[in-house]
Amino acid sequence: MRKIWAVIRREFVERVRTRAFLLSTILFPLFMAAMVILPGFLMSRSTGTQRLAFVDATSDGMGQRMVDALQAARIGGSAAPPRYVVTRIAALDRATEVRDSLLPMTGRSRKLDGFEGILVVSDSTVTKGKAEYFGANVASFNDMRELEQTIRPIVIARRLEGMGVDLAQVMKSVQGIDLVTNKVADGKLTGESGAATFALAYAMGFILYFSLLIFGTQVMNSIVEEKNNRIVEILVSSLTPFQMMLGKVVGVGLVALLQIGIWAGAATFFSANQQKILGGLGVAASGPMPFTFPSMSPSLLIVFLIFFALGFLLFAAAYAAVGAMSNTTQDAGQLQMPVMMFVLVGFFSVFALIRDPNGTAAHVLSFVPMLTPFVIPMRYSISPLPPLELLTAIAVTVIGLLAIVWVAARIYRVGILSYGKKASVRDMMRWIRTA
């Protein structure tokens, strides 16, 4: 036991000390934060005040009402700078000529005397529902949508007036409903919305998937390295293969937990202080979609940790066996395909089953040891499972884990000391039998 502990400590300490660990621990949250902040940041920067030439070919004063609406529009709150600076040019029958004369001054956004765009509105805007815009920023979806949304109510109001209908009454009658989702678990309100629950289910699957790909591969590669520089001969003369393998898998697993723990902590902190951070960076709070980080109930956290641990051990043992069979990391890259397939299938089963977490497929896949660690936390997060089913799933995974560790340990025991050619499937079967 003391020997296993020594191996675990070596794996853990030596990994955490590396610059790679430090960098990935810091850079990953920064990257994620950038993904959340940047779009909002860029969006708020691109939408400065725009100079607009308004070619008014309307005969009933509707043009002026639109100009008023445009001038009233603000960027952000009511104290913010105006969205548009509008120059109205009356051009009852000469709309095309006026437009043509304005074109040379348009689209050169940096020039103070020019316009970003020309909006042409005529009486037919009401009858045919068409207005024309000329500008360099026509590809900007947001700019166009905003412009359209500003003038649309004026046109609608004008039409309704023509029909003798009161605008206020219409607005009231077309108001839609907003379905507010509130998750109930164990007969209690959880305070989570449906979207947050989905996000959480995905996130748990992703964390396991990601950890297996990153840290499973680390287990594999470090075994290949130990084989290559022959440290394995010294280790074998001191430790049993079981001690070596278990120590490595647990040590690397703890590194994974530490890193994920740091990330989860950073994410919780970030989402709790999102408004402050965004505000501090000068990004309008209305810019990006406010994202609420779903909170995990203690029981879900426990279920997740149990299955994370089981899943990690199970797959890491398989990766260890692959490492022991290989002589170079290239060999290992090829040999790991079958293991990787299971990781991928497990991860994608989360996506597939989330629509119907209590269907037949979900029930069946809950009892496939390689997939259980992915499926159960997802199902549990959506609706808690009956204790019996949960315990059965744990039992099945533990049995699967023991079986895989048994096979992997046998492959490992022989594989670590066979150099030279890459092991074939037949070699592997022989090792399992003879070890």
Place this chain on the structure above:
Amino acid sequence: MNGSVVKVERVTKGFSGHTAVDQLSLDVPGGGIFGLLGPNGAGKSTTIRMIMNINTPDEGRISVFGSDSSRELSSRIGYLPEERGLYKKMKILDQLTFFGEAKGIARKTARTKAAEWLGRLGISDWALKKVEDLSKGMQQKVQFIGALLHEPDLVILDEPFSGLDPVNSQVMKDVVVDLARQGKTVLFSTHIMEQAEKMCDRIVIISRGKKVVDGSLAEVKREFGGRHVALTFTRHAERAARVLADRSLCAKVDDYGATAEVELAETGDADRLLRTLVQEDVGLARFEVVEASLQSIFIAKVGVDAATAPAKETVHA
């Protein structure tokens, strides 16, 4: 310690059609230094790896301390493999501490001992450096310490002196001799005969997987010796060469120009050789009936062909 510590009985091991070790038997008694000698590719490392239970023999039986599995006895055995391996990114002291812990000694003890050993071998300054910053010789010392840290009763060293300069191999040799003095058993392999001759109590020479010489160094020499004469002459080297070429007198001559080592023929004797040389007036400066050197025994038993390669690599101890 009495009786045999390592017993190898009629062991055979082959690798893809070629027999590396062929019906080999060894008996390493407790205490003292046991040399496993042989040219490159003779099967020394394979034998050691089988003793360490890294490879399993195809036939035959190996026991260490009377047990079949040396892995269970790992705390009593220290092993320096032929191909040296260390964790490149780890600090020396941490690494040695880990090796000690892996052998089952407490972390603190391991650390203290490692520091002591680093001092003894004169590399204390490097204790907190990473392995990758060390020269090859220093890495070898570190690994050597790793094999001895847990004070094993049996130390198995595969080519411990290869690649070391004279000063460093002297340091390591002193450590090995000291171990034997403390009553520990040292089994080491080498192809450098001068070293083996100075250090070993018992030797086994193997060639092409087969044992060709086995016994205590004194026995081996006695069995082989008495028929060797060392000569130095000061003039008329061509006349001397003619005398030495007489096959009724000298069976084999190791001629170095002004000196020669001669193995007498069955029909010749030392007196007749001396008389003849005096008659030829070669200005004898030395005429000595000597024990055969291990080198000459090695060459005689293994054959000149098999020994050429190691002779070139010979490093002074």
